Amino acid sequence: MSLKTTIGVGLIGTGFMGKCHALAWNAVAATFGEALRPRLVHLADANAELAEAKAAEFGFTKASGDWRALVADPEVDVVSIAAPNPFHAEMACAAFEAGKHVWCEKPMATSREDARAMLEAQRRSGRVAALGYNYIQNPAIRQMEALIQDGVIGTVNHVRLEMDEDFMADPDAPFAFKNGAASGYGALDDFAVHPLSLLWRLAGPVASVMTDQAKPYAAREGRPVETHEIATSLLRLANGASGLLVANRAAWGRKGRIAVQVFGSQGTIAYDQERMNEFQLFTREGDERTLGFRTILTGPVHAPYGAFVPAPGHGLGFNDLKVIEAHELLAAIAGQPARLVSFETGFAIEETVHAMARSHETRAWVDVAAPAGH
CATH class of the missing domain: 3.40.50.720 (NAD(P)-binding Rossmann-like Domain)
Structure with missing residues (x-):
């Protein structure tokens, strides 16, 4: 057969x-x-x-x-x-x-x-089921994750995440589907889920949250805006680290920004999605006179970059990350190890978002529900 x-x-x-x-x-x-x-x-x-x-x-x-x-x-x-x-x-x-x-x-x-x-x-x-969190597939993010797991920056004690775009920044723009309650919460589930998917890979899940949401424009074309364009959340991670997440869909000048800073006891890693083919690394080791952040530019040494381009510095794009995601999905279907956001992890991210929404409503810290099935 x-x-x-x-x-x-x-x-x-x-x-x-x-x-x-x-x-x-x-x-x-x-x-x-x-x-x-x-x-x-x-x-x-x-x-x-x-x-x-x-x-x-x-x-x-x-x-x-x-x-x-x-x-x-x-x-x-x-x-x-x-x-x-x-x-x-x-x-x-x-x-x-x-x-x-x-x-x-x-x-x-x-x-x-x-x-x-x-x-x-x-x-x-x-x-097999997978969710489309393609940013975790970036070779830069994969290398950051490996460095953190190897202890290069020591014990992670704080993570700061921002996601900003400006497609909701114009106060005179017409009312859109994403302004209605049927689309969800707004910046939380439209945006915050992406940096949360990165957080899961780099530092682990969230234990509790304190969140505030904001509407820069209360109405469009005379219709009340039912979603929030801005969300700011304090985080307590399951591993004891603290965190901050800010999501803004009305940030003039920002096009595809997901800024991540991971602070550890021995160094820091920083990344910005608008410069998706590089990240910055600081470690406390070395001559004090030359200590500082250094830029790591992705290349074939950072898998799976080499599947696309044989030369470093040429760069991958958004759609390339989707190709990697499809590759990982096919591996999972074939019964092989795969790097994906499963429905299990996806539901845990959803629980985090809904805890954030409850925190905004109650004006209090809210614990995130334990992952489903655990």
């Missing part, structure tokens, strides 16, 4: 993240030489004509205006969910019930109950 060499892919959604998934599925085999090669089978979008056009553009053989038809397609083995956040839960649960693997964009869902339902559906199915 011959082993299966291809895997059928279904993609729900044709927007920014839908195209990112399509690009990743198209590139992963050529980049990494996958033994299990993706076969682009079925694309779905609420607009059937758009689905047809994008299927031809992305390379899918079928198109549909009904995502349920995609989930039911026997040729589809793994479902990429790149639809708006409120639809994640229904789509993921249906995919698991149909026996499919799932690659779902972050956040898991817009409510804790829906996120929990997704986790339970995944557990029942036994299928």
Whole structure:
């Protein structure tokens, strides 16, 4: 009996993240030489004509205006969910019930109950599931994590994280879907989840939080803004370290900033997503006259950079991180070790976000619920 060499892919959604998934599925085999090669089978979008056009553009053989038809397609083995956040839960649960693997964009869902339902559906199915936290795949982040684990900066005692963009900065911009309560909390689950995914890798989970949220603009086009654009949270980590997380969707001049500083007893590591191919390292060892931060520029020595470019300093981009994420997902499906944000970890991140929202409401420190299943 011959082993299966291809895997059928279904993609729900044709927007920014839908195209990112399509690009990743198209590139992963050529980049990494996958033994299990993706076969682009079925694309779905609420607009059937758009689905047809994008299927031809992305390379899918079928198109549909009904995502349920995609989930039911026997040729589809793994479902990429790149639809708006409120639809994640229904789509993921249906995919698991149909026996499919799932690659779902972050956040898991817009409510804790829906996120929990997704986790339970995944557990029942036994299928592989991953969330689209592609920033953890960056070779720079991987190297930072290795240095921290090796004790290069000593015992971590404080972590500071910021995520800033300016797509909500204009007070005269029209009311958008992300201004409505149906989209979630706002900066917390739209933004804060990304730095939280990095925090999990670099310093571990959060034990308790104290959070404040803010609305720089109370209304747009005469409609009340129901979400918060800014969130600031004090953190107590499970390992005893302290932390600070700030997320701002109305930060003029910031385009894709995730700033991370990890302070330890013997040094500091710093990173900024707007300069994603480098990080800074300070260690207290050496001649005092020349001590200072040094910049580490990523290259082939920092896996899996070399799968893309054979020369250091040329740099990877956002879509390359999605290709790495697809590679890790295929490894997990093949039963191999994989570096992914699982639904287990994703739900723990959701619990942290909901604890932050409760803290804002109660104006008090709130403990984060223990990870599901523990």
